[in-house]
Amino acid sequence: MPHDDDDHPHALLPPDPALRVKALETILVRKGLVDPAALDEIIDTYENRIGPRNGARVVARAWADPEFKAALLADATPLIADLGFYGRQGEHVVVVENTPAQHNMVVCTLCSCYPWPLLGIPPGWYKSDAYRARAVREPRKVLAEFGVTLPPETSVRVWDSTAEVRYLVLPMRPGGTEGMGEDDLAALVTRDSMIGTGLPGVPS
Amino acid sequence: MTRAHDMGGRFGDGAVRPEPEDAPVFAEDWHARALAVTLAAGALGLWNIDMSRHARERLSPKDYVRFSYYEKWISALADLLVETGALTEDDLREAGPENTLSEKALTADKVARVLAKGGPADRKGGPAPRFAPGQAVRTRLPADNVLVSGGHSRLPRYVAGALGYVLRCHGNHVLPDSNAHRLGEAPEPLYAVRFSARALWAHPEHPDDEVVLDLWQSYLEPA
Numbered sequence: 001m002p003h004d005d006d007d008h009p010h011a012l013l014p015p016d017p018a019l020r021v022k023a024l025e026t027i028l029v030r031k032g033l034v035d036p037a038a039l040d041e042i043i044d045t046y047e048n049r050i051g052p053r054n055g056a057r058v059v060a061r062a063w064a065d066p067e068f069k070a071a072l073l074a075d076a077t078p079l080i081a082d083l084g085f086y087g088r089q090g091e092h093v094v095v096v097e098n099t100p101a102q103h104n105m106v107v108c109t110l111c112s113c114y115p116w117p118l119l120g121i122p123p124g125w126y127k128s129d130a131y132r133a134r135a136v137r138e139p140r141k142v143l144a145e146f147g148v149t150l151p152p153e154t155s156v157r158v159w160d161s162t163a164e165v166r167y168l169v170l171p172m173r174p175g176g177t178e179g180m181g182e183d184d185l186a187a188l189v190t191r192d193s194m195i196g197t198g199l200p201g202v203p204s
Numbered sequence: 205m206t207r208a209h210d211m212g213g214r215f216g217d218g219a220v221r222p223e224p225e226d227a228p229v230f231a232e233d234w235h236a237r238a239l240a241v242t243l244a245a246g247a248l249g250l251w252n253i254d255m256s257r258h259a260r261e262r263l264s265p266k267d268y269v270r271f272s273y274y275e276k277w278i279s280a281l282a283d284l285l286v287e288t289g290a291l292t293e294d295d296l297r298e299a300g301p302e303n304t305l306s307e308k309a310l311t312a313d314k315v316a317r318v319l320a321k322g323g324p325a326d327r328k329g330g331p332a333p334r335f336a337p338g339q340a341v342r343t344r345l346p347a348d349n350v351l352v353s354g355g356h357s358r359l360p361r362y363v364a365g366a367l368g369y370v371l372r373c374h375g376n377h378v379l380p381d382s383n384a385h386r387l388g389e390a391p392e393p394l395y396a397v398r399f400s401a402r403a404l405w406a407h408p409e410h411p412d413d414e415v416v417l418d419l420w421q422s423y424l425e426p427a
Binding site for chain 1: 223314
């Protein structure tokens with residue numbers, strides 16, 4: 001059933017990747033199968049509207065509101081939908097909490113699964129062979145490449161996103177943030193801290 | 205056996221190269237076009253997400269390794285369009301006459317709604333859960349798709365045959381091994397299963413570290 005001959009149709013397109021995309025786009029538009037205005041709209045959505053600031057709002061609220069946090073850890077998807085962050089590649093969300101005893105980190109070894117409505121399109125390194133291959137076997141060495149060193153009493157739990165469940169890391173709230181409002185807290189939340197390859201910022 | 209995409213645990217890839225948080229979402233304009241064309245073509249409804257993943261995975265190993273990320277997307281998309289009859293090989297050789305926009309095509313006004321709607325994978329039907337949280341399980345060995353030789357599977361080779369413990373049940377989800385081959389959604393209980401790093405690697409970095417994978421019921425046996 002899988003077509004394993006090596007004369008795939010894609011070889012008929014130009015080899016240069018930019019030209020290959022342009023050629024396929026042109027063919028699909030002329031065929032009436034793709035609307036160029038829809039392409040611009042999709043790009044605008046992921047360049048300007050859906051990105052890690054969404055996830056940061058969820059984290060900041062969890063830091064500020066213990067009831068929200070408890071509900072988020074129990075069943076994140078409906079709460080995230082209430083905030084308007086449901087959608088493609090975020091249909092089933094599980095939030096995992098970092099503690100002094102356990103650090104969480106997310107990867108997709110088989111492709112590039114990532115919680116788009118919360119974090120946007122994954123960065124290049126998340127989709128790289130090096131991250132996909134190594135995050136499960138040597139997470140601490142990978143973390144060191146991000147400048148993160150964990151104490152030996154902290155275990156690492158790596159989540160390999162093999163299904164349609166998308167994982168968001170809830171980082172530990174930094175010290176010195178007592179009394180801060182959600183907006184100021186959200187400003188401390190980095191994208192990498194929600195993937196688990198980074199830590200949130202500290203108040204200046 | 206498996207394919208080039210199944211790289212978890214592999215040696216030899218070198219350092220991960222972090223990027224600044226404010227780096228552009230798309231490093232090149234054509235990356236953005238590749239993503240948008242892929243999503244817009246997907247909205248035609250000619251294939252499902254599992255078929256789409258499998259199309260990337262069955263690029264020849266030589267192509268899978270040498271293609272950059274979005275080259276894989278665009279090449280697999282061309283293959284899917286021909287396989288589903290949306291385009292012919294002649295169309296790929298030369299753009300033909302201009303047609304009016306198909307009524308199946310995604311239009312700009314519908315993009316926000318389609319992206320917000322998503323495509324949930326949970327289903328009400330299917331078997332009852334066989335395993336409970338805390339229960340010991342062992343993954344299938346060999347890890348191959350049992351329905352289709354060389355078919356799509358989400359059981360990585362690095363975890364095949366390993367002993368783990370059920371953390372939680374996510375409910376019944378569409379089985380990619382079936383759905384990628386138009387054999388039906390065949391929903392099954394899906395579990396988050398934790399594995400000690402000691403069960404997976406000869407030289408774990410730390411004895412208490414763990415890896416968690418989402419695995420379907422038919423990937424697992426009681427242990």
